[in-house]
Amino acid sequence: MRIRTPKGWELRESAVTPESLYRRRDRRDFLKTLGLGAAGALFLRSAARAADGGFPAAVNGAYPGTGLKVTPYELITHYNNFYEFGLDKADPAVNANKGWQPEPWTVEIGGMVRNPGKWDVEDLIKKFGGIEQRVYRHRCVEAWSMVVPWDGFPLSKLVAFADPQPGAKYLKMTSWMDDKLVAGQQADDGLDGRYVEGLRVDEATHELAFIATGIYGKAIPNQNGAPLRLVTPWKYGFKGIKCIGRIEFTDRAPVNTWQKLARDEYGFYANVNPKVDHPRWSQASERVIGGGLFSGRQSTLMFNGYEQQVASLYQGMDLAKNF
Amino acid sequence: MSPSPAASAASAPSGLDRLFRSKVFVWIVILIPGLYPAWPLFRQDPTVLADPLKYLLHHFGFVACVLLAAVLALTPLRVLLPKWRPALALNRHRRLIGVSAFFYALIHVGFQFLHEGGWPTFWTDIRKPFLLIGSITFLILLVLAVTSFKFMVRWLGGRKWKNLHRLAYLAAFLAACHQAAARKIFPVQVLWIFVPLALLELGRIIRQNSDRAPAISAPRQG
Numbered sequence: 001m002r003i004r005t006p007k008g009w010e011l012r013e014s015a016v017t018p019e020s021l022y023r024r025r026d027r028r029d030f031l032k033t034l035g036l037g038a039a040g041a042l043f044l045r046s047a048a049r050a051a052d053g054g055f056p057a058a059v060n061g062a063y064p065g066t067g068l069k070v071t072p073y074e075l076i077t078h079y080n081n082f083y084e085f086g087l088d089k090a091d092p093a094v095n096a097n098k099g100w101q102p103e104p105w106t107v108e109i110g111g112m113v114r115n116p117g118k119w120d121v122e123d124l125i126k127k128f129g130g131i132e133q134r135v136y137r138h139r140c141v142e143a144w145s146m147v148v149p150w151d152g153f154p155l156s157k158l159v160a161f162a163d164p165q166p167g168a169k170y171l172k173m174t175s176w177m178d179d180k181l182v183a184g185q186q187a188d189d190g191l192d193g194r195y196v197e198g199l200r201v202d203e204a205t206h207e208l209a210f211i212a213t214g215i216y217g218k219a220i221p222n223q224n225g226a227p228l229r230l231v232t233p234w235k236y237g238f239k240g241i242k243c244i245g246r247i248e249f250t251d252r253a254p255v256n257t258w259q260k261l262a263r264d265e266y267g268f269y270a271n272v273n274p275k276v277d278h279p280r281w282s283q284a285s286e287r288v289i290g291g292g293l294f295s296g297r298q299s300t301l302m303f304n305g306y307e308q309q310v311a312s313l314y315q316g317m318d319l320a321k322n323f
Numbered sequence: 324m325s326p327s328p329a330a331s332a333a334s335a336p337s338g339l340d341r342l343f344r345s346k347v348f349v350w351i352v353i354l355i356p357g358l359y360p361a362w363p364l365f366r367q368d369p370t371v372l373a374d375p376l377k378y379l380l381h382h383f384g385f386v387a388c389v390l391l392a393a394v395l396a397l398t399p400l401r402v403l404l405p406k407w408r409p410a411l412a413l414n415r416h417r418r419l420i421g422v423s424a425f426f427y428a429l430i431h432v433g434f435q436f437l438h439e440g441g442w443p444t445f446w447t448d449i450r451k452p453f454l455l456i457g458s459i460t461f462l463i464l465l466v467l468a469v470t471s472f473k474f475m476v477r478w479l480g481g482r483k484w485k486n487l488h489r490l491a492y493l494a495a496f497l498a499a500c501h502q503a504a505a506r507k508i509f510p511v512q513v514l515w516i517f518v519p520l521a522l523l524e525l526g527r528i529i530r531q532n533s534d535r536a537p538a539i540s541a542p543r544q545g
């Protein structure tokens with residue numbers, strides 16, 4: 001038997017699902033298991049993967065999610081905060097699939113870069129050498145968490161491709177949906193314009209920062225942010241901007257949407273931090289999505305369990321102030 | 324006491340009137356929202372299964388607010404539509420509806436307890452302002468429910484009891500604040516529930532003031 005040292009982001013052994021990750025039974029069966037609150041383990045068989053859009057992707061051996069219990073596909077795709085498509089978590093799965101066509105998609109890269117332009121997503125993916133799979137924890141600011149097998153490419157590849165000028169310190173990312181199509185929803189989504197998120201360039205080039213184009217080995221569903229969605233697993237989920245249409249490099253920190261809406265509740269960094277509470281609830285623990293009625297809570301880990309990897313980015317900063 | 328002019332001019336008993344008088348009917352209407360969550364759970368609705376406790380927490384809080392607003396709406400309804408017998412019929416059930424609002428709130432708080440995974444988190448979280456407001460609301464409803472027994476009404480005396488139960492208006496206001504703060508973005512359902520109530524109350528105040536004016540010169544008998 002090979003002995004391996006557990007990585008910082010892995011869960012304790014008791015939460016391990018036997019066998020490997022991408023086993024998925026027919027939806028009814030595993031949801032039944034959940035409904036019965038069965039003590040957890042889902043015995044799933046290999047899912048057939050879609051073969052288009054660069055799929056299947058090879059698993060990145062550094063992020064196999066060993067020890068993590070992957071959240072069922074049905075739950076990842078039906079429990080969404082995506083206010084442009086409705087305020088209830090059930091809404092996006094319905095409203096984002098009423099004819100919203102995210103493909104073909106061009107992403108515009110601009111601002112302080114040497115290689116600005118509008119690029120077709122498929123071309124970009126080819127330039128970046130295809131896609132890979134990574135299993136990450138996902139912690140929402142609302143104190144719930146999932147484990148998601150993402151497909152996509154490291155954000156650092158896109159940054160290198162854009163080739164930022166020396167003065168560029170931040171990325172400002174903007175959601176870019178077809179206004180006419182979602183006008184109805186966008187009028188009352190409460191977001192005050194297009195969704196904006198930002199990262200420091202050193203955060204964006206960190207090995208963990210990822211752009212998802214798929215989940216579970218299939219193209220990412222519209223409600224999860226097709227076709228390009230930011231994944232920063234050490235930060236709260238709202239940093240993970242969906243439908244990225246524009247990336248601008250700047251020398252000033254962009255004001256992200258939730259910071260603009262409620263400055264005392266959501267900051268620029270949004271790093272997962274069990275010691276800094278939200279004004280309305282504790283962040284010390286979280287509910288695991290799909291845990292059923294009697295599952296209790298699990299402790300939230302500093303930087304969502306990625307402390308070893310990212311803590312150095314925030315050396316010397318007061319994380320209670322820079323929340 | 325002779326029948327008031329309003330009552331003698333009231334419409335003849337109708338089917339709706341009889342239905343609204345029925346205790347069984349009101350019980351059924353009150354119980355349906357309590358049983359409703361069985362449906363999405365049975366259908367294996369993935370959004371509900373993702374975090375069933377959160378769903379139940381929200382659902383029962385919502386129902387508690389609706390019932391609280393409903394019971395408070397009955398008085399202005401009766402004042403504004405004195406001739407409409409169904410309004411009078413519904414007013415017979417005020418205690419039942421009010422107490423059921425308390426029980427739904429109790430279940431709501433119970434689910435919050437489970438959702439928090441027990442005392443430690445429940446206790447630290449309840450100090451957050453929005454939960455303190457919920458707690459005050461809950462305490463008011465508790466006091467009103469406990470004093471709704473007939474012997475309590477007798478023990479307190481009519482006037483004291485009435486004054487105490489005016490706290491229900493405060494409870495509704497606080498419940499609306501609590502509900503409005505519960506989501507990340509202002510939830511419109513607060514308006515659907517509480518704006519009609521506010522309009523009815525406004526109507527009642529206007530009506531009662533205009534009724535009172537002539538009453539000074541010619542006091543009504545009764």
Ligand code: HEM
Pocket residue numbers: 380381382383384385386387388391428431432435449454457458459460461464498501502505506510
């Ligand atoms: C000790 C008392 C109470 C506690 C601890 C409590 C707790 C909570 C919590 C944690 C939430 C959900 C917040 C979230 O989604 O993050 C909530 C929402 C809510 N509560 Fe309470 N609550 C209390 C009393 C009440 C009372 C008395 C009422 C009504 C009469 C009420 C009505 C509601 C409503 C309508 C919502 C919003 C549900 C939604 O957004 O769908 N709560 N409450």
